Amino acid sequence: MDKYAALRSNVSFLGTLLGRAIQHDMGDAFLEKIESIRQLSKGAQSGSEQDRAALIDILNSLGDEELLPVAKAFQQFLAQANMAEQFHTISRDGRQQVDKPDPFGELFDRLHAQEVSADEIIDALTTLNIELVLTAHPTEVNRRTQINKYVQAAHCLGDLESPLNTEREKGLVENRLEQLITQVWHTNEIRDQRPTPVDEAKWGFAVIEHSLWEAVPSFLRDLNAELDSRFGRKLPVDGVAPIRFASWMGGDRDGNPFVTAKVTREVLLLARWKVADLYIRDLGPLIGELSMSQCDDALADYSNGAKEPYRHVLKRLRDHLRATREGIEAVLDGRSVGVCPLIRDVKDIREPLQLCYESLHNCGMGVVADGALLDTLRRVACFGINLVKLDVRQDAARHADAIGEITRYLGLGDYSSWREEDKQAFLLQELASKRPLLPKQWQPSADTQEVLDTCEVIAEQHPDALGTYVISMASDPSDVLAVQLLLKESGVSFNMGVAPLFETLDDLNGGADCIKRLLEIDWYRGYIKGHQEVMIGYSDSAKDAGMMAAAWAQYSAQEDLVQVCKEADVSLMLFHGRGGTIGRGGGPAHNAILSQPPGSLDGGIRVTEQGEMIRVKFGLPEVAQHSLALYGSAVLEGKLLPPPVPEQSWRQLMDQLSATSCEAYRAVVRGEPQFVEYFRAATPEVELGKLPLGSRPPKRKPTGGIESLRAIPWIFAWAQNRLVLPAWLGSPAGLKEVIANGQQPLLEEMFEQWPFFRTRLNMLEMVFMKAEPEVSKYYEQVLVPQELHALGDKLRAQLQEGIDIVLSLTHDNDLMERETWQQQSIKLRNPYMDPLHMLQAELLRRSRASDEVCNAVDQALMVTMTGISAGMRNTG
Numbered sequence: 077m078d079k080y081a082a083l084r085s086n087v088s089f090l091g092t093l094l095g096r097a098i099q100h101d102m103g104d105a106f107l108e109k110i111e112s113i114r115q116l117s118k119g120a121q122s123g124s125e126q127d128r129a130a131l132i133d134i135l136n137s138l139g140d141e142e143l144l145p146v147a148k149a150f151q152q153f154l155a156q157a158n159m160a161e162q163f164h165t166i167s168r169d170g171r172q173q174v175d176k177p178d179p180f181g182e183l184f185d186r187l188h189a190q191e192v193s194a195d196e197i198i199d200a201l202t203t204l205n206i207e208l209v210l211t212a213h214p215t216e217v218n219r220r221t222q223i224n225k226y227v228q229a230a231h232c233l234g235d236l237e238s239p240l241n242t243e244r245e246k247g248l249v250e251n252r253l254e255q256l257i258t259q260v261w262h263t264n265e266i267r268d269q270r271p272t273p274v275d276e277a278k279w280g281f282a283v284i285e286h287s288l289w290e291a292v293p294s295f296l297r298d299l300n301a302e303l304d305s306r307f308g309r310k311l312p313v314d315g316v317a318p319i320r321f322a323s324w325m326g327g328d329r330d331g332n333p334f335v336t337a338k339v340t341r342e343v344l345l346l347a348r349w350k351v352a353d354l355y356i357r358d359l360g361p362l363i364g365e366l367s368m369s370q371c372d373d374a375l376a377d378y379s380n381g382a383k384e385p386y387r388h389v390l391k392r393l394r395d396h397l398r399a400t401r402e403g404i405e406a407v408l409d410g411r412s413v414g415v416c417p418l419i420r421d422v423k424d425i426r427e428p429l430q431l432c433y434e435s436l437h438n439c440g441m442g443v444v445a446d447g448a449l450l451d452t453l454r455r456v457a458c459f460g461i462n463l464v465k466l467d468v469r470q471d472a473a474r475h476a477d478a479i480g481e482i483t484r485y486l487g488l489g490d491y492s493s494w495r496e497e498d499k500q501a502f503l504l505q506e507l508a509s510k511r512p513l514l515p516k517q518w519q520p521s522a523d524t525q526e527v528l529d530t531c532e533v534i535a536e537q538h539p540d541a542l543g544t545y546v547i548s549m550a551s552d553p554s555d556v557l558a559v560q561l562l563l564k565e566s567g568v569s570f571n572m573g574v575a576p577l578f579e580t581l582d583d584l585n586g587g588a589d590c591i592k593r594l595l596e597i598d599w600y601r602g603y604i605k606g607h608q609e610v611m612i613g614y615s616d617s618a619k620d621a622g623m624m625a626a627a628w629a630q631y632s633a634q635e636d637l638v639q640v641c642k643e644a645d646v647s648l649m650l651f652h653g654r655g656g657t658i659g660r661g662g663g664p665a666h667n668a669i670l671s672q673p674p675g676s677l678d679g680g681i682r683v684t685e686q687g688e689m690i691r692v693k694f695g696l697p698e699v700a701q702h703s704l705a706l707y708g709s710a711v712l713e714g715k716l717l718p719p720p721v722p723e724q725s726w727r728q729l730m731d732q733l734s735a736t737s738c739e740a741y742r743a744v745v746r747g748e749p750q751f752v753e754y755f756r757a758a759t760p761e762v763e764l765g766k767l768p769l770g771s772r773p774p775k776r777k778p779t780g781g782i783e784s785l786r787a788i789p790w791i792f793a794w795a796q797n798r799l800v801l802p803a804w805l806g807s808p809a810g811l812k813e814v815i816a817n818g819q820q821p822l823l824e825e826m827f828e829q830w831p832f833f834r835t836r837l838n839m840l841e842m843v844f845m846k847a848e849p850e851v852s853k854y855y856e857q858v859l860v861p862q863e864l865h866a867l868g869d870k871l872r873a874q875l876q877e878g879i880d881i882v883l884s885l886t887h888d889n890d891l892m893e894r895e896t897w898q899q900q901s902i903k904l905r906n907p908y909m910d911p912l913h914m915l916q917a918e919l920l921r922r923s924r925a926s927d928e929v930c931n932a933v934d935q936a937l938m939v940t941m942t943g944i945s946a947g948m949r950n951t952g
């Protein structure tokens with residue numbers, strides 16, 4: 077029996093509906109051509125060289141007027157397959173087939189076997205401190221209007237699955253589903269313009285509104301029921317939120333000139349408007365339901381003896397929220413707010429709701445209290461009055477330049493040229509001084525003014541509205557102290573968390589020493605009040621040294637940071653800057669968390685969730701609920717059942733493996749004289765700039781070379797031609813060397829006993845499963861000069877070597893043999909991927925062969941990029 081029959085059936089049904097939309101729009105002959113391409117692709121996937129040649133011929137012979145519709149058809153096939161798969165993970169037939177369908181249930185079984193007490197479990201749960209940070213890059217390639225249609229389509233699939241619906245009702249649902257797919261087909265799939273940072277923030281707010289707003293209380297409700305049934309215990313109500321959310325959208329200005337102080341202020345206000353609006357929506361049904369008159373003394377006093385005390389209190393709260401919403405609208409429109417009493421503290425919302433909740437319980441109506449009212453209280457604990465905490469990120473050099481401009485104006489010399497010791501002495505002296513540093517008559521440069529304006533926006537906010545000030549490319553204590561001085565001079569009256577981001581290999585290796593030196597400063601110890609946050613970068617370290625070396629440097633840095641903070645009696649929170657892609661630290665979150673060093677979760681954890689992976693993990697309420705359970709159970713397990721401390725022999729082998737893999741990676745990326753030329757010929761890296769992916773420029777410096785290319789387009793480009801180079805390059809050489817030295821048994825021991833190493837190999841296996849050497853070879857044949865082909869052959873040989881080594885270590889016959897769900901997921905997409913790859917290569921050839929701009933070619937090229945990205949998922 078095919079256990080994925082329901083999934084295949086849905087994919088086929090959606091494909092049929094899409095075919096109808098294409099037929100009605102383009103005619104029978106065009107639909108026949110699409111079907112012919114699809115069948116030839118299936119044959120090519122099965123190994124037929126004849127079908128492959130015919131597929132290439134039919135795609136290369138397309139006229140300009142056919143390019144966009146063909147690209148769009150296969151992009152849409154992939155989008156429908158993605159949507160069907162996402163629904164399958166929450167469907168009646170499919171939910172047991174996904175990885176860890178009941179994360180907490182499985183964990184509680186293991187905790188019971190290890191004799192962990194109920195008290196320990198409850199204590200750990202109530203002190204969980206998980207913050208998921210939504211970021212815009214790489215931004216979602218699908219438009220928001222399309223995403224909303226996919227969500228509605230998923231709901232239709234759920235209705236069709238219900239055995240309670242009559243045939244007539246199912247017919248109506250099928251008709252609605254066909255309407256949605258037809259709408260998608262006739263909607264432009266590419267934005268006309270790049271989104272602004274405010275657009276990106278609104279997209280993030282929409283995910284909360286349409287999914288997480290429901291998922292958070294549902295997740296806690298299920299967890300509560302699990303605790304009650306197993307241990308007879310429940311989560312406390314007041315303020316408990318194991319998982320909260322923050323955002324970089326509108327706050328991340330590192331290399332993005334479009335994120336200004338004005339934008340940050342607007343995004344903060346929009347977030348407050350949105351959460352007030354969501355609470356107002358919650359209160360409407362509650363007011364309708366809570367019609368009871370019986371209440372306890374506390375609520376009677378609070379409601380001034382109202383006959384319907386619950387309704388009276390909730391209506392008063394709703395009026396307060398409406399006034400707050402209107403006041404924020406006035407500020408956004410540039411109008412005067414007047415004397416309207418805005419809600420400025422979360423207790424203004426929590427207190428009336430809590431009084432109603434306690435009164436219902438005290439009066440024997442607990443079953444009512446634990447319904448929608450408790451859900452709203454859970455939302456208040458999670459989202460507060462700001463929806464998300466906004467982080468601010470800026471490059472360390474921008475702060476140093478601002479301080480340098482100040483010191484030069486004051487005649488103190490050039491701060492940027494000072495030794496680190498002198499920088500620290502100056503910064504600490506000014507931090508302790510009671511006089512202002514900034515002269516009133518001074519006119520700073522535009523860049524420095526923007527830094528100061530950002531700090532002034534921070535000064536205007538309630539501390540709860542803000543997360544962390546993250547410093548990119550940090551390496552020394554002065555990088556942190558400089559930000560704290562700029563905040564002080566701008567009037568910030570609270571101690572905002574400031575986190576250095578260690579992202580290059582050298583900065584990761586020196587990170588613990590930087591924090592140690594900071595913690596030796598008395599002033600600094602007083603500022604942080606026993607809590608230190610550090611961000612670990614995954615993107616730039618992998619781009620700098622390769623995935624394997626970067627992963628070991630990240631692990632080692634975390635170990636050292638844990639030890640430094642433990643010795644200083646300071647709580648450490650690690651902030652993981654993971655991307656959606658494997659080459660940027662992505663992959664299954666549950667495994668990634670459990671592969672962290674022992675003790676690294678004790679102070680809590682922050683993790684970025686980026687771009688398209690936000691929709692994959694949180695786009696539907698049921699999917700989001702499962703994702704939250706995966707995060708929560710993994711962190712709880714890491715605290716109560718920490719992974720083993722690595723054996724010394726494992727460390728030594730990782731040191732060797734890391735050094736060799738880094739050397740091999742850099743030998744290609746930095747050492748091959750023809751590498752940059754090959755990269756730009758064999759991938760759509762140059763053309764990628766035409767795709768309006770996000771508000772941020774693709775390069776840190778517009779005139780820079782490959783070294784200035786951001787990690788995202790670097791990885792995106794290699795995923796398009798299916799070589800997926802950044803996610804594996806260097807690893808085969810490292811593994812090959814240690815195996816040649818007779819250490820394969822030790823590698824296998826590490827794979828079986830050490831979660832860190834097992835996760836690394838599993839990620840490599842996933843990457844190798846998604847790589848397609850023949851596809852990359854086709855790009856090379858079509859696009860790359862003959863004299864560069866030898867480099868491509870060399871890279872593909874290394875890829876095959878890596879595949880063989882991984883299979884020898886796992887003792888499997890096929891890649892991902894043990895991960896049947898993920899294996900099935902990849903195979904499901906391949907027949908739709910090949911036509912897009914071959915068409916993209918042809919489009920690139922046409923585009924590069926002509927000096928004239930061809931809109932049909934450019935538009936179709938962008939559609940192939942979005943389609944391949946959708947198909948590649950966490951390596952795209």
